[in-house]
Amino acid sequence: MIRHRSxxxxxxxxxxxxYAMVNYPVTLVNTLLAPLSILAVVTxxxxxxxxxxxxxxxxxxxxxxxxxxxxxDLSHLKNDMRLQDMVVSSPxxxxxxxxxxxxxxIVYSLPTLVLLAIFNILxxxxxxxxxxxxxxxxxxxxxxxxxxxxxxxxxxxDIVQSWAFAxxxxxxxxxxxxxxxxxxxxxLPYRYxxxxxxxxxxxxxxxxxxxxAALSVLQTAVYWLILIIITLIFTFIAVKRSxxxxx
Amino acid sequence: xxxxxxxxxxxYDGKVPALIDVSFSLEENGIFSLIGENGAGKTTLVRIxxxxxxxxxxxxxxxxxxxxxxxxxxxxxxxxxxxxxxAVPWMTPIQTITSYLMYRGYNHAEAMEMASDTIRKLGxxxxxxxxxxxxxxxxxxxxxxxxxxxxxxxxxxxxxxxxGLDYISRKDLxxxxxxxxxxxxxxxxxxxxxxxxxxxxxxGILNKGYLVGFGTMEDLRNLSKYPYSIRVSSPDFELxxxxxxxxxxAEGGTQIFTYEDQVYNLVSILxxxxxxxxxxxxxxxxxxxxxxxxxxxDDKTSQ
Numbered sequence: 386m387i388r389h390r391s392x393x394x395x396x397x398x399x400x401x402x403x404y405a406m407v408n409y410p411v412t413l414v415n416t417l418l419a420p421l422s423i424l425a426v427v428t429x430x431x432x433x434x435x436x437x438x439x440x441x442x443x444x445x446x447x448x449x450x451x452x453x454x455x456x457x458d459l460s461h462l463k464n465d466m467r468l469q470d471m472v473v474s475s476p477x478x479x480x481x482x483x484x485x486x487x488x489x490x491i492v493y494s495l496p497t498l499v500l501l502a503i504f505n506i507l508x509x510x511x512x513x514x515x516x517x518x519x520x521x522x523x524x525x526x527x528x529x530x531x532x533x534x535x536x537x538x539x540x541x542x543d544i545v546q547s548w549a550f551a552x553x554x555x556x557x558x559x560x561x562x563x564x565x566x567x568x569x570x571x572x573l574p575y576r577y578x579x580x581x582x583x584x585x586x587x588x589x590x591x592x593x594x595x596x597x598a599a600l601s602v603l604q605t606a607v608y609w610l611i612l613i614i615i616t617l618i619f620t621f622i623a624v625k626r627s628x629x630x631x632x
Numbered sequence: 633x634x635x636x637x638x639x640x641x642x643x644y645d646g647k648v649p650a651l652i653d654v655s656f657s658l659e660e661n662g663i664f665s666l667i668g669e670n671g672a673g674k675t676t677l678v679r680i681x682x683x684x685x686x687x688x689x690x691x692x693x694x695x696x697x698x699x700x701x702x703x704x705x706x707x708x709x710x711x712x713x714x715x716x717x718x719a720v721p722w723m724t725p726i727q728t729i730t731s732y733l734m735y736r737g738y739n740h741a742e743a744m745e746m747a748s749d750t751i752r753k754l755g756x757x758x759x760x761x762x763x764x765x766x767x768x769x770x771x772x773x774x775x776x777x778x779x780x781x782x783x784x785x786x787x788x789x790x791x792x793x794x795x796g797l798d799y800i801s802r803k804d805l806x807x808x809x810x811x812x813x814x815x816x817x818x819x820x821x822x823x824x825x826x827x828x829x830x831x832x833x834x835x836g837i838l839n840k841g842y843l844v845g846f847g848t849m850e851d852l853r854n855l856s857k858y859p860y861s862i863r864v865s866s867p868d869f870e871l872x873x874x875x876x877x878x879x880x881x882a883e884g885g886t887q888i889f890t891y892e893d894q895v896y897n898l899v900s901i902l903x904x905x906x907x908x909x910x911x912x913x914x915x916x917x918x919x920x921x922x923x924x925x926x927x928x929x930d931d932k933t934s935q
Contacts, residue, residue: 386784388737396734404723404731408763467717471779474682474712474789477735478704630703631685 393477397485400468401458402493416494419555420447420501427565435566438597440504441519442564445588447497448523451490452530453554457547459486459538479629487531515594522594525616526587530558532619536626557582564588567597586612633695633787633817634659635681640690642676642841650676651687652841658834661786663813665828666821667920668838674821675715675791677838681819682712682789694787711736711785713776715792715821721765725756725775728764732779750782754808770801777805781812790820794827806831829916837923845923853913856922858889861915862898865908871901889914 405412420443427439463469472482491498505511511519533554541547562582563571568589571579579585586608592598593605600608635658642651651673658664666674679685681692683703692699699706719728726747733743751760756774759767764775773793780788794802802824809818809831822828828835835852837845845852853859858877869886871878876890876898890898895911902909914922 386737389739390737392734392737392739392743395740396731399727399731399734400720400723404720404727408722408724462720465718466720467714468720470679470684470714471712471717471732472735473684474707474710475732475735475785476704476707476737630683631679 388476390481393481394485394488396477397482398489398492401462401486401489403489406493412493413496416497417500419450420497423560423565424504431566437508437595438567438592439565440501440508441591441595441597442566442588443501444498444505444519444523445526445564445584445591446559447494447501448527449530449558449584450555451494452487452527452532453534453537453551453558454493455486455490455531456534456537456541457544457551458490459483459535460541460547461544463538464541464543473629479627483531483535483627487527490531491527509595511595518594519591522587522590522612525612526584529583529612529616529619532616532623536619536623539623539626539628558584562588567592583612583615586615633661635664635692635694635817635819637677637681637692638690640677640680640692641688642673642680642685643688649841651680651838654690654838654841654843656836656843656846658817660833661814661817662833663809663818663820663831664834664836665832666819666836666838667823667825667828667916669924670823671840672838673841674838678712678789678791678819678821679714682710683707684712684714709785710787710789711780711783712789713780713791713793715795717776719764719767719772719775721763723764724761725764725767725771725778726751726760728775729779729782733783736783736785746782750778754778754781768801770797770804773797773801774805774808777808781808786815787817788819790818792821792823794822794824802827825916825920835916837920839924845919849916849919852916852919852923856914856919858891858922859914860890860892860895861912861918862888862890862895862902863910863912864888864902869907871898889918 423446424439424443428436459469469482537550538547541550562579562585564584568576568579568585589598589600590605590608590612593600637657638655640651640654641649643649654673654677666677668674676685680687681699683699683706687700694706694709697705719725723731726744729747729750730740730743733746734740738746751757754774756771756778759771764772767775777790777793780790794805797805806827809820812818829849834846834848836843837852845855864886866886867880867884869878871888875894876888879887879889881887888898899909899911
């Protein structure tokens, strides 16, 4: 028989997003709620002045949230359903499985992405190149989040642990760092703490494209470099750490 | 299929031995059943053979291909349902089977067609579009078994597929396995000894990580000191002698274990005393108890 790699990818999308969305439409509300609620709070608190920054930040949060959510899904399917063991004993390899799961997270958050894209078209004025840079920025931070999620899923032995990881990651990566607001709002010296989070660099790059943050060419290049290096480190750890076959 | 297992050891965390020098070979299609107490090593062995777990040492080959060093090649031919596998609750049976077949590389249309075909063959049409969470325990188990049976895999590993099922659901699964055993090889673990006895052409008995018995029912009977059993209805039957063992059963009646050449003598004695009785070869239950708790042919002389 001819084995289709695309089918193996699509299988994860079906299992982890499309079937859940079709069979339980309420799950769509869940994906919409987190980024939109912070967007609403920041907008109200700033009397609307931060709506454009927050709309752009919500895109970054959505990508990070989708990536880190993967650790819970992978852990659930591995430890509670034993689906991963069934896949291990099949022609699908770990790369295809994880890539399929990552795509499934994007598919799962598509309604949110579409809504946020509309907000961004309305309130954030980007050039075509700026939009492309934002897309690359989102893709990079998503790769980081997926790698982190996959790495954590290998550490987690049950879903309760995964929930704890998600509860820790969400504020540390998306709520506290200056994603929904300009970094200048953080008083010194606490501002330096923000640079611990890779999402700060992603948000700064995005904000500079829309004119919300003033970054020199050199700063932009350094931020990109840091973001890519962090992403590569986590991808390397995830690949090295991942255990497709138990020992 | 030819399965060769040679000197498999598995130790967890460097100190907990799960399998100790397990070796055996299978040379034909059919059903091979692994039995043993909880923690005997059944799941560990199945996980190693189905490429989910690395052994500490030893080799296992399927048709000459090493499952340890060449897992990718083996995975083209195998399918497995782990012991604690659950049908994903938000999916339906047809979605479960379809997505599994797509993991095996079938395109969506092919997978849907094969899934529908399998559902029809297994008589699951009544609940094919219900969510798995709404199905009974037996139906959920059947969905999982159907996923692997629907595939092209010719070597199927099933870890305790019938645990927790009622008798009728178990019989359904047995019929299913029997119907494909000529075309595929099934390696199944079970706690139901009557299941292994009814289905398997070869049986392996694991005890504390050691393979303590392996072969056909005939081979295993030959391992026992007494291969024959006579069940006497009288609860207080007594008979002195070295060529048999008399056991008074808690549920009433008496069981006499003996050698083949003693059966005729004993039957004559029972007839002369006017007692009702049945004669049969010992069951797997008895063999299992004999092997696990002593009473094999090796200790014949000591008793």
